[in-house]
Amino acid sequence: MDRASLLTLIESPVGAWVACGGCTVLLVLVGVGFWRLVAAADGASKQEPPVSAEKKPKMPVSTPEGSEDVAALRSLQPTQWLQNLYQGLSKTRDKWLQGLGALFVEGRKIDAATLEALSELLYRADVGVRTTASMMEYIRAQRPEGSQISEGEIRGWMRQKTEALFTTLDKPWNEATAAGMPTVFLIVGVNGVGKTTSIGKLAAHFLAEDKSVLLCAADTYRAAAIEQLQVWGQRLDVKVVAHQQGGDPAAVCFDAVQSAVAKKTDVLLIDTAGRLHNKTHLMEELGKIRRTISKAMPEAPHEIWLVIDATTGQNAVAQVQAFQEIVPLSGLIVTKLDGTAKGGVLLSIADQFHLPIRFIGVGEKAVDLRPFDAAQFASSLFPA
Ligand SMILES: Nc1nc2c(ncn2[C@@H]2O[C@H](COP(=O)(O)OP(=O)(O)OP(=O)(O)O)[C@@H](O)[C@H]2O)c(=O)[nH]1
Numbered sequence: 231m232d233r234a235s236l237l238t239l240i241e242s243p244v245g246a247w248v249a250c251g252g253c254t255v256l257l258v259l260v261g262v263g264f265w266r267l268v269a270a271a272d273g274a275s276k277q278e279p280p281v282s283a284e285k286k287p288k289m290p291v292s293t294p295e296g297s298e299d300v301a302a303l304r305s306l307q308p309t310q311w312l313q314n315l316y317q318g319l320s321k322t323r324d325k326w327l328q329g330l331g332a333l334f335v336e337g338r339k340i341d342a343a344t345l346e347a348l349s350e351l352l353y354r355a356d357v358g359v360r361t362t363a364s365m366m367e368y369i370r371a372q373r374p375e376g377s378q379i380s381e382g383e384i385r386g387w388m389r390q391k392t393e394a395l396f397t398t399l400d401k402p403w404n405e406a407t408a409a410g411m412p413t414v415f416l417i418v419g420v421n422g423v424g425k426t427t428s429i430g431k432l433a434a435h436f437l438a439e440d441k442s443v444l445l446c447a448a449d450t451y452r453a454a455a456i457e458q459l460q461v462w463g464q465r466l467d468v469k470v471v472a473h474q475q476g477g478d479p480a481a482v483c484f485d486a487v488q489s490a491v492a493k494k495t496d497v498l499l500i501d502t503a504g505r506l507h508n509k510t511h512l513m514e515e516l517g518k519i520r521r522t523i524s525k526a527m528p529e530a531p532h533e534i535w536l537v538i539d540a541t542t543g544q545n546a547v548a549q550v551q552a553f554q555e556i557v558p559l560s561g562l563i564v565t566k567l568d569g570t571a572k573g574g575v576l577l578s579i580a581d582q583f584h585l586p587i588r589f590i591g592v593g594e595k596a597v598d599l600r601p602f603d604a605a606q607f608a609s610s611l612f613p614a
């Protein structure tokens with residue numbers, strides 16, 4: 231198109247219309263660009279401040295795991311648990327049986343030498359002096375002095391004595407007396423014994439019994455401890471009452487009991503901080519926690535369970551002693567029996583403190599923590 235034709239076109243009505251349309255398009259484009267800039271600036275000003283990993287823990291969002299724990303517990307066959315228990319106690323049993331086998335290479339009689347050698351074996355398996363002595367008394371009473379005895383007979387007498395020892399302590403735990411009120415469990419123990427994981431497993435256990443469960447994070451010293459319980463809460467789809475890190479542990483317990491009462495929850499499980507039994511102020515704090523719980527619900531806590539790690543052997547005896555002086559323990563949870571040859575310490579503790587063992591743990595999974603059964607335990611430790 232030459233210059234003259236172009237001028238004619240611009241001056242014509244059609245040309246004016248095209249020029250006007252071009253301007254409109256241009257204006258719209260400029261407008262959109264401007265609006266985008268404004269929106270971006272506005273968005274930036276509304277962005278949430280960065281949240282530290284400490285405040286916003288990454289939690290598994292999928293829920294099926296929780297139902298898997300509960301489903302696994304519901305479908306756990308008694309024979310399967312017996313196998314797990316037998317396997318879990320293998321280190322303790324092997325140590326004991328190897329020693330016994332060596333003792334009985336040649337025939338044995340009931341005499342001072344045999345009883346001395348048996349005492350030595352039990353003592354080395356963390357059974358403790360006092361319990362070993364009562365075991366020997368029991369064996370001596372079975373046959374007249376000088377009678378021939380077999381390895382199988384010794385195992386049988388040990389089994390009977392062990393079962394009898396635990397059976398006398400076996401009684402149901404306290405529960406809330408009024409219908410619709412929660413049974414409150416306060417779980418205590420030294421650092422790292424397995425309190426929090428046991429609470430997760432206990433929650434799964436109660437859920438498998440169709441009970442409603444609430445968890446309370448009263449280990450307020452470490453954010454990670456609160457998060458650990460919250461992860462269990464998510465995993466099992468159970469609510470967790472928690473305050474800020476550094477808060478008063480007694481206060482969160484008070485809130486949790488009130489919440490459990492208001493919601494008519496069947497079971498409240500309270501996790502506490504690990505405390506060394508020789509740290510006086512921490513032990514006193516435990517006394518305060520207990521008193522505060524009682525203010526929120528006079529008959530609570532219904533049960534105070536000390537968690538002991540079986541791998542610590544005789545040290546667990548000192549722990550029971552120290553905690554018993556501060557709070558009235560009503561039962562024990564024994565964890566990590568799978569990792570130790572020191573399982574004999576349970577006999578020692580039961581004999582000395584007359585405390586029932588409520589649950590025992592032989593592994594990391596929810597199905598690995600089960601109610602304690604005297605006969606099962608005795609026959610896994612001293613098989614026929
Ligand atoms: N093998 C084995 N490990 C266990 C058992 N019970 C707990 N554990 C492990 O022990 C470790 C400590 O468990 P936690 O539950 O954190 O112990 P805690 O008493 O709450 O620890 P603190 O809160 O730090 O005092 C974890 O790695 C658990 O998986 C068990 O029966 N067998």
Ligand SMILES: [Mg+2]
Pocket residue numbers: 425426427449455501502504
């Ligand atoms: Mg813990």
